[in-house]
Amino acid sequence: MNKNTTILTLYLLIFCGPSYADFWAGSSRNLSLSALGNKVAVACHNCYSPDDSNVTLSQALQQIHQGQAADADLIEIDLVAHNGSWVVSHGTNIGPDYNDVFSDNTFRNGSAIPFIEIKTNFSQQAYADMLVNTINTYGYLNTGDLVIIRSFHSAALDKIAIALENIDSARSSRVRLSRLYQNKTYSSLLDWQKNITEMSNKYHMVEFNSKTKNLVSLIELAKAKGLGINLWTIRDYAEVFAAAYRDSVDALTIDSGSGRNREDNIRLAKSVVTDNTNLLYFNMAKQNFNQTDHLHFYDRNHSMYKYRHLSNSPEWEWLENIGEDRYGGSLVLNKNDAEYIRFYDRDNNTSEGYFIYAVVNFDSFSTNTTQAIVNKSDSGGFALELNGGSLRFGVHVEGTYHYVTHPLSALNGTDAYQIIGAYDGNGGVRMWVDGNEVGSPPNISGTVTPNNSPIVVGADPQGPDNQRFFFSGKIQTVSVQSWGHH
Incomplete structure (x- = not known):
């Protein structure tokens, strides 16, 4: 594994979608x-x-x-x-x-x-x-x-x-x-x-x-x-x-x-x-940082960028042997080294909330500190994080955060978990782990408070330039969407 120490560079590329084989080739059905x-x-x-x-x-x-x-x-x-x-x-x-x-x-x-x-x-x-x-x-x-x-x-x-x-x-x-x-x-x-x-x-x-x-x-x-x-x-x-x-x-x-x-x-x-709800999307599974030191991701305009960070960037691993909890690439973050990736300030639409999806393997379950998986929680926004013995997802509505929680005792450091958090602006703050809804959703109503902080993976933003609450673990996929009532 390498540690990327190259200067931050953003390259705007022509849009293209995920490079998967078209299973439906040959069908005239309008999918x-x-x-x-x-x-x-x-x-x-x-x-x-x-x-x-x-x-x-x-x-x-x-x-x-x-x-x-x-x-x-x-x-x-x-x-x-x-x-x-x-x-x-x-x-x-x-x-x-x-x-x-x-x-x-x-x-x-x-x-x-x-x-x-x-x-x-x-x-x-x-x-x-x-x-x-x-x-x-x-x-x-x-x-x-x-x-x-x-x-x-x-x-x-x-x-x-x-x-x-x-x-x-x-x-x-x-x-x-x-x-x-x-x-x-x-x-x-x-x-x-x-x-x-x-x-x-x-x-x-x-x-x-x-x-x-x-x-x-x-x-x-x-x-x-x-x-x-x-x-x-x-x-x-x-x-x-x-x-x-x-x-x-x-x-x-x-x-x-x-x-x-x-x-x-x-x-x-x-x-x-x-x-058309994307605010941030990346999937590391097909990205091998042993061959390239760029992170490919999509913002809400569906433009693809390449990202390099000057310091505090996560390491990565590439798993191509079967039997592992993930296959392909993942970011590897270490809270002791204060590693994170800062993206852009992307707020939810008016009267809506947020949808978060992340594929995560946990390295540390310390209960005496908060660890942010993907956050925009700076007197507003959302947080998907570990805190006080729980995995929790929360949103900031009408002056305070409202969380749904799941005990860390139900998780382990071996498996990769599919975690979903969702709040649609009028209803429950909900969370799913591996397809099963967990916790007791607080029922609230109101737009999630906007802020001027970026979405950060592996840490919690403090204004546009600083961060705290670093995370230890592997992250393969993150999706952040503006989420309305359906």
Whole structure:
């Protein structure tokens, strides 16, 4: 690792988004595009049934059509092998024959992408041949179309791959195979990442539960291996997870939650993906400071800069061996050396609050000092920090700070945590750790107080030029957004 001691230099570059492979290449579907240029498809979870119950053909088609009307990009259809055919079912009930569903003209003629989940770990190749022939016959593999076939069972996907060899190569290339994972598929991160590496030689996508531990390590490895990423299944606060992951994944599976039906959550998630709300964004995962001493980040105007700091800049590490809690690059900050990175003074919009997302590994849990992860808290703004035995997120409203807290005893220095803090200007000050909401949110109302201090990573700003409350740990990603009521 090197310590950068080069003079501060800012280079304004032509805008470009994250340099990820386009998983959706070949599809004519008009997918949501984040402000930084990442395409995100929003999937309608179990889009044939509202509650996994047994449905008739007319009921299943009604649900599919509602998903299409909500502009869902992916229509999830679950299939179970049954008596020599496939039926549409979540696996506990027998639904309509799949031919009757896929022959529906509204489904066939729409632009939404079939998101077919195979629930059965079948052994007969005939089932795979039958499914592939059906989607081909009904025109789902025409130019501009895509179909995703997904399963928790690799053996089933392997049979689909064999079946695809028996149709025209141009059409077979429009099928994407996707491996689904349960939350705790493997007992060790190393074994899980070994499997992802194997999947990259066979399939096109991997899908993770949105509450998976060390989720970002799995995501970044999969992206490095050229795999698409889907997170499932997001129910409560769909807008929060859309904002957090819109620049790092290819798809989000959405269901009902937070008092909204599935279709309203789909519309909401799609709108948040495209919202122009960025105040600061950087992801170190693809930045190797052993090869370059610049930090690439985006400000609210979506311009990309290169940053060098004269002194007190963090070190960095590059992790390319699997089994680590992060994959790729991270900033490494040491509070004893007073390390930090100062960005710009970026305030929330009037009547709104802030949204913060950070991927963090903790080195120190000292309870006798405050450690700022990412702050703009100088008689205003927000703070995501460690303080007095707690991880806390707070905002300054009507003359004081209001915090939601989570005990440090629930955290460790081994794992990387996905931390989200959000306040929308009228409601709770909320925080999520690894996809789970934590703490008791204080319910307040009012615009977060603006100030003239910059956003600082690894410290707390004191005016435009000074800082305190330094942090010890690794930070891979930070996103700061102006956040309004949804």
